[in-house]
Amino acid sequence: MESASLSGRRASRGPGWHLVDGLIRIRRAGSRIGLGRVGGFLLLLPAAALLAFLIFGLVSLISNSLHEYDTFLLKEGSLSTSQYTSILGDEHFREVLLRTTAMAVVTTMVTLVIAVPFAITMARTRRRWLRLLLLIIAFVPILTGDITRTYGWLVVLDANGPLAWVVDGVGLGPLSLLGTLWAVGIGTVQVLLPLAILILLPAVVAIDPNLADAAKTMGARPYRVFTTVLLPQLRIALFGAAGVCFTMAMNEFANPALLGQGIQDYLGNLLYSTYLVLPNPYKGAALGMIMLVVILIGVGLITATGRLLERRRRVSG
Amino acid sequence: MTPPMVEIESVNKSFIGGQQVLNDVSLKVEEGEFFTLLGPSGSGKTTVLRIIAGLIAPDSGTVRLAGEDVTDRPAHERDLAVVFQSLALFPHLTVRDNVAFALRMRRIPRQERRTRVDEALALVQLPGISERRVEELSGGQRQRVALARALVYRPRLLLLDEPLSALDRRLRETMQLELQRLHRELGVTIINVTHDQREALLLSRRIALLDGGRVVQIDNGENLYRNPASPFVAGFLGDPLLLEGTVSRNGNGASLSVGGVSLFVDAAIKDGPGTIALRPEALDIVEAGGGAGEWDNALPAKVVFASFDGAGTFYELVADLGGEVTVRVHIPARDTRPAFSAGQAVQIVWRARDAPVISSFVTGGEAGD
Numbered sequence: 001m002e003s004a005s006l007s008g009r010r011a012s013r014g015p016g017w018h019l020v021d022g023l024i025r026i027r028r029a030g031s032r033i034g035l036g037r038v039g040g041f042l043l044l045l046p047a048a049a050l051l052a053f054l055i056f057g058l059v060s061l062i063s064n065s066l067h068e069y070d071t072f073l074l075k076e077g078s079l080s081t082s083q084y085t086s087i088l089g090d091e092h093f094r095e096v097l098l099r100t101t102a103m104a105v106v107t108t109m110v111t112l113v114i115a116v117p118f119a120i121t122m123a124r125t126r127r128r129w130l131r132l133l134l135l136i137i138a139f140v141p142i143l144t145g146d147i148t149r150t151y152g153w154l155v156v157l158d159a160n161g162p163l164a165w166v167v168d169g170v171g172l173g174p175l176s177l178l179g180t181l182w183a184v185g186i187g188t189v190q191v192l193l194p195l196a197i198l199i200l201l202p203a204v205v206a207i208d209p210n211l212a213d214a215a216k217t218m219g220a221r222p223y224r225v226f227t228t229v230l231l232p233q234l235r236i237a238l239f240g241a242a243g244v245c246f247t248m249a250m251n252e253f254a255n256p257a258l259l260g261q262g263i264q265d266y267l268g269n270l271l272y273s274t275y276l277v278l279p280n281p282y283k284g285a286a287l288g289m290i291m292l293v294v295i296l297i298g299v300g301l302i303t304a305t306g307r308l309l310e311r312r313r314r315v316s317g
Numbered sequence: 318m319t320p321p322m323v324e325i326e327s328v329n330k331s332f333i334g335g336q337q338v339l340n341d342v343s344l345k346v347e348e349g350e351f352f353t354l355l356g357p358s359g360s361g362k363t364t365v366l367r368i369i370a371g372l373i374a375p376d377s378g379t380v381r382l383a384g385e386d387v388t389d390r391p392a393h394e395r396d397l398a399v400v401f402q403s404l405a406l407f408p409h410l411t412v413r414d415n416v417a418f419a420l421r422m423r424r425i426p427r428q429e430r431r432t433r434v435d436e437a438l439a440l441v442q443l444p445g446i447s448e449r450r451v452e453e454l455s456g457g458q459r460q461r462v463a464l465a466r467a468l469v470y471r472p473r474l475l476l477l478d479e480p481l482s483a484l485d486r487r488l489r490e491t492m493q494l495e496l497q498r499l500h501r502e503l504g505v506t507i508i509n510v511t512h513d514q515r516e517a518l519l520l521s522r523r524i525a526l527l528d529g530g531r532v533v534q535i536d537n538g539e540n541l542y543r544n545p546a547s548p549f550v551a552g553f554l555g556d557p558l559l560l561e562g563t564v565s566r567n568g569n570g571a572s573l574s575v576g577g578v579s580l581f582v583d584a585a586i587k588d589g590p591g592t593i594a595l596r597p598e599a600l601d602i603v604e605a606g607g608g609a610g611e612w613d614n615a616l617p618a619k620v621v622f623a624s625f626d627g628a629g630t631f632y633e634l635v636a637d638l639g640g641e642v643t644v645r646v647h648i649p650a651r652d653t654r655p656a657f658s659a660g661q662a663v664q665i666v667w668r669a670r671d672a673p674v675i676s677s678f679v680t681g682g683e684a685g686d
Contacts (some may be wrong), residue, residue, distance in 0.1 A: 126333050213372050214405035216392040218419035218466075228418075232409045 061285045069282035076282070083286035093270065093287075100266040101294065103181065104249035107188040111245050112238060114189070115196035120230065122197070123204040138194045150258045153187050154178070157259065179261035187255035192248055196241040203237035239306030243299045250295050267291050320384030321345040322474055322506040323369055328378030330364055330530075338364050339375070340530040346508060346523075348383075348473075351500050353509045353517040356527035357553070362510045363402075365527070366476050369508065371395045382474065393422075397474040398467035404459055404480060406451045412438070412462050413447035419470045437469040438462075440499070457488050461495075468503065477509040481516065493520060514554050518542070526550055548675055551594035558595040558644055564588050564674065573674060576639015581613040582674045591674045597647040599671035602632060605662040612666035618644060620661045630656055636665060 065084070068077030087093050122134045141149050156163055157177040164175040177183045207230065215225045231238075253268035262269075271291065275284035323346040330339040338361045346352045354362040367373040369380060371392035380388045387395055398419075407415050416434045425433070438444055441461040446454070454462065460480060467475055477496075481489045493516055500507055511517055517524050518538040525535045526549075534546040545551035548559055562575035570584045573593050580593065601612070602620075609615035618636035621643070625631075629649040635641050644665055657663055 208403055208405060210401045210403050210405035211407060213367075213370075213392070214399065214401055214407075215418070215422075216372065217370050217395070217397065217399040218470075219393050219396075219422035220418075221391075221393050224422060229407060 061288060064282045065286035065289050067282055069280055071278065071280050083283050084290070087283065087286055087290060096265055096267055096270050097290075097294070099181075099264065100250060100252075100268075101298070103185060103188070103266070104246050104252075104298070107185055107192060107249045108242055108245040110185070111189050111192040111196050112242060115193060115200055115241065116231075116234065116238070118193075119197050119200040119204045123201060124209065138197050141190055142194050146254045149190070150187060150254045153183070153190075153255075153259055157183050157186070178259060179263050181260070181264055183259035184252075184256050184264050184266075187259045188249055188252050191252070191255070192245040195244055195248060199241040199244060200234065200237050203234050207233050235306065235309060239302055243302045246298050246302060247295055250291065250298065267294075319348060320381070322348045322350070322383055323508065324379075324381040324384075325365070325369070326379045326381075328365070328368060328375045328380070330361075330368065330373065330375050338530050339368075342378070342527075342530070342532055344525050344532060344535060346506060348506055349504050350523065351497075351507045351509070351521045353511060353521035353524045354527060355511060355514065355517040355524050355553070357512055359529075360527040361530040362512075362527050363478055364530075366399075366478050366508065366510050369474075370397060370399050370476055372399075396472060397476060398470070398472035399476045399478065400463050400467050400480040402479045402482060404463040406459060406463060406466070408451050410451070411447065412449050412451065412454070415451065415462060416447070416466045416469050418466065423470065433469055434465075437465040440468060440502075441465045441495070456484060457492070460484065460488075460492055464495075464499070468499070468505070471503075471505075473506060475505050475507045477507065479510050479512070482511070482513070489516075496520060518554070526553060528553075543673060545594065545673055545675055548592045548594075548677070551592070551673060551675055555594070555596040555598065556645075557597075558642070559592050560595065560638065560642070561590065561592050564591045564676065570669075576637075578616070578638050580616075580672075581669045582672065583669050586674045587676045589676060591676045593672055593674045595644060595667070595672055597631070597645040598649075600644070600646040600665055600667045601648065602634075602646055602657055602663050603666050605664055607664065609666060613669040614665075614667050614672075616644075616665045618663055618665045620657050620659050620663060622659055623656060625650075625656075632657065634663070634665060 064076075066079055066081065068080045068082055069075070070077060118134060118138065122131055122138075125131055144152075155161055158164065159174065159176040159178065163177070167173075167175040177186075211229050211233075212225050215229045216222075220228065250266075251268055252266050253272065256264050256266040256269055260266075267287070271284055271287050274287055275281055278284075323344075325345075326343050328339055328342045329337070331337045342361070342365060344365075354365055356362045364373060368375050369382075371387070371390060371394075375388065378388075379386055382395065382397070407418065410418070413434055416437055417430050420430045420433060434447060435444070438447060441464050443458060443461045443465065446458065451459065451462070463480060481492050484492060496507070496509075497520055499505070509517075509520060521538065523535060523537050524541055526533045526541065528549050534541060534550050536544075541550060542554050545554065551557060552559055560573075560575045562573040562580070564571055564573050564582060564586055565588055566572075569581070571582050571586050571588075572579045573582045573586075573591055574580075575593070582591075582593065602618075603610070603612075603615070605617065607615075616636050616638075618634040620632060620634050622633040623630055627650075629647055629652070632646040632648070634644050634646060636644050646665060
């Protein structure tokens with residue numbers, strides 16, 4: 001009875017409500033049929049299949065990484081940890097690992113420093129054109145695809161490109177960024193920025209705008225409003241974004257390959273050449289496992305730091 | 318003579334998109350006064366408050382606090398306190414840290430901070446909850462914490478942006494009395510924003526009534542109620558029936574003619590077009606056919622609906638004023654006469670001085686002074 005009168009009122013408001021009523025009816029019919037306990041588990045089937053493939057792949061990678069491999073005869077050898085010892089003992093690997101990790105930490109931090117004011121401005125501005133502009137700056141690069149975006153930077157950062165021309169014109173001398181960590185870092189930050197913004201944006205929107213006003217009226221200057229009111233409430237999202245950015249940066253491939261011109265290799269590039277150029281998929285499997293462990297440790301440290309800060313705040317009160 | 322605590326002069330404000338929210342607003346609030354900005358939603362009352370607080374900059378006009386021009390001074394240097402409609406308590410801090418916030422911003426040493434937070438919490442009658450988190454508090458407790466946080470640094474001026482509007486009626490009435498007590502005890506100047514006419518009349522010494530971004534009338538509650546400057550003011554206070562007519566004079570005094578019926582009005586009222594406000598609480602009902610008796614006016618009517626509402630009996634009647642008009646009458650519970658029943662023919666009676674008449678030169682338009 002009640003729903004009938006409700007839908008009657010809605011229908012008078014416009015055709016859109018017919019759609020809503022229809023959806024509600026379908027939903028009610030669905031809940032009447034009921035899936036039961038077994039049916040509920042059926043819904044998990046696609047996810048379970050995906051997980052099964054992932055586990056299968058991981059197990060076969062671990063198994064491969066623990067065998068010797070003859071790169072001439074392309075034959076699997078006996079069970080051994082030699083793949084790991086040879087990688088860890090390799091000077092070049094350690095250099096690449098250090099470079100990748102250090103760059104991942106730096107690019108993550110730079111990204112967050114840019115992303116926080118970016119997300120706050122995007123969420124709070126009343127000017128539509130500004131919000132649209134920020135949206136375009138942040139998200140159009142992901143829409144263009146990896147290769148196009150990176151080639152774009154190749155043009156911009158080239159020794160004869162527009163950036164070098166401007167710097168030289170100002171009188172700072174010739175600039176050659178390609179092949180340096182600067183180029184790789186700039187490219188990586190651009191990849192990470194939209195991810196960090198996507199994670200921070202809902203957290204910024206969830207903060208009551210009156211909180212900042214309240215802090216102002218209590219004598220907080222803008223800088224203190226930021227550090228005492230906004231940042232603490234963004235903490236969870238910040239550490240989440242840091243974890244995602246770190247992982248993505250550790251897995252970078254296109255930027256070091258193209259902007260680093262092959263002389264600033266990351267672990268991803270080393271993995272590629274080990275797998276396909278060398279080619280030693282067994283050693284590659286071991287390298288992949290090492291990367292996985294390094295990333296897990298990194299994300300673990302980031303999460304632990306976040307938790308620690310959270311606990312300290314509760315204790316200090 | 319001390320300058321007024323707050324003085325706003327010819328303030329204008331338009332928002333992005335060009336919509337004008339404040340139109341030449343001027344007002345003065347004396348030191349120690351409890352002042353209310355009253356108006357319907359969209360009347361600009363909250364904007365006035367935010368301009369005083371420094372959270373919004375006016376397009377033109379000046380804001381003075383205690384005689385000092387603060388129009389261009391940022392909010393964090395204005396030394397006043399605001400309680401927001403959403404309360405804006407910091408969810409990531411405990412009650413103590415919320416209340417201590419302003420003291421921390423003023424670099425007051427830890428020890429003094431502790432004692433002053435405890436004092437402030439005692440002042441709002443909330444001792445012993447300082448280590449709790451905001452989300453663990455009830456609605457009423459949050460109100461009190463927000464008040465304590467505003468009062469902890471002994472501001473000269475307290476601005477209230479409808480903080481009571483979200484409470485249920487009983488709690489709201491408790492908090493209204495609480496506000497009055499704090500005002501008495503601390504002597505702080507308070508500007509309260511509300512759309513609740515009862516709250517405005519109950520709490521404030523003076524009320525500024527706003528409509529469409531303009532100040533319509535500033536006066537004490539009783540004057541606002543008895544001598545409204547415009548039909549809008551009369552309509553906003555006391556929920557009356559408004560009838561337009563023409564005031565003229567004859568041998569017995571002044572009367573307002575509405576739809577061919579002559580209603581006696583106060584002799585001081587000017588001739589010409591006017592609007593009479595018939596408030597339910599100013600009217601009474603007597604048996605039909607008895608004449609006006611001690612009352613100035615007697616209007617034949619028929620009871621349509623009657624219901625006891627606790628404070629008295631509420632009646633809806635129809636009367637003939639050049640067409641059927643619905644009149645509402647409220648008779649207080651102490652009246653011991655038997656109640657009138659639906660369908661009964663009666664007379665609506667009132668004294669001329671209880672029904673204000675607003676003289677107007679353009680009917681339905683703004684009030685002329």
